[in-house]
Amino acid sequence: MEIIDAYCGIGPWQKRDRLLPWRPEETLGLMDHFGITRALVHSNFTSGGGNALRGNQVLAEQVRIEPRFLPAFTLTPYPHADEPSLAEGLAAMKAAGSRALWFMPVAHHPVREVYGELLDACVTHRLPVLLNRDITTPADVAALLRDWPGLRLILCGVGYMEDGWLFPLLKRHEQLRVCVGQFYIPADSPHRFLREFPAERLIFGSGHPFFSPGGLLANLFYADLPEAQREAILGGNIRALLEESRL
């Protein structure tokens, strides 16, 4: 079975706790321990507030060295004419083999005006878009899905008491997926989810380097599931999404 961690950061970041791993070789060692074959990696530097151009550059260097890493770039819509355009950003993604976007909207910035072109491009190119729950709100997620119904959105970092808003969104928006990583581990999971939604809507991701995947893996291995569903959640679903990408 190929296990793909869809929610994995690599590299340094500003406010690192000294207990947490940051070197790619540490990540690879942990992937070996947990039996993870490949990881869709984003930049810790970028998600920690650093500029995306540098974060993407580091990602591109790492994935050139290590084929087990699959890059998820972040593109920032820059305001000035002398900064890289969206077309240049997409070209850089293509050159690095990045077939998914790690979306980093700034809180309170108007989404349509600032990120509209980028999100249009993600729909056009069928790019899976990963968004961390910690930097958004349920209302903003709902607006995103309403305005871009074709967006293949993977919501990461959803908590154990969030089914109240999450399930209605899942019912209304077929392109919304949930990353089981970090702490989406409600009681009776994943069965309670799978009684209402197909396994294709769940995607395994650890939240590395902040979080460790042991509990999530055990949760899926102890679950009373058909093997095909387990394999889909643990790797097949994200692999299929990446393969469908047309960038």
Add this chain to the structure above:
Amino acid sequence: MNMPLIEFGRTGRTLEFPVVDMHAHIGSFAPSLSPPLERQVAEMDRVGVAVQLVSSVEGLFGDIVWGNDQAAAAAARFPGRIFAYCHVSAQYPELIEPELKRCVLNPAFKGIKLYQVGTRFDHPVFDAVWAFAREWRLPVLAHTWGGDVTGFDKVAQRHPEVAFLAGHAGSGFAYKPYAEMARNLPNFYLDLTYSREHTNMIEYFVEEVGPAKIVWGSDAPTFSISQQVGKILYARIPDADKRAILGGTARRLFNL
């Protein structure tokens, strides 16, 4: 041949030693209703959890007497599998002694559960709790968060014969204060019940305080039992330490 415990997590095989889940619940929080108790027990069976100690969620939210009744009823439904905590609150001081005296008549009650509701644990209102815990040899589990144990360490120092279990140790990634308290106080234990699983934290706790000062709980039905047990099975610590954390230490403390 003994299979390494990580292989149980990797294959979903039922654990073959008596695992004690010392921090679980019955009942529901506001956002959605918990699965029925029989489903919780079915998950215990699938994972291999022998015993669960529960308190009532509704009790923690203030319906104290009813909550303790529900915990007793759960223990009666699943004798030998479910045991109960007697929950009391500083916000209802008039109920503290009567509830403790009422609960202790039922042998299914194995400990006392406290929650952080604004009154520090070193406030005199809790004196009856410590006296009762000492007299009846009942461990005291307290909800704590983010390294701020609101006086739980202070009372642990004053009552060395009582076992103090700090719930959600390491929550908010505040691992250092918990380790320091457990290192300094022989009767202060770390309860690893916590939704998140911070990288390297379990390994840090084991190295700093040792498995004899660490207990394991699932927080079911809030969290999945298999997820909570998995973080121990996959931890990079010796299997003997995993066995102590998953049951050995708690069996000793709760006399199970």
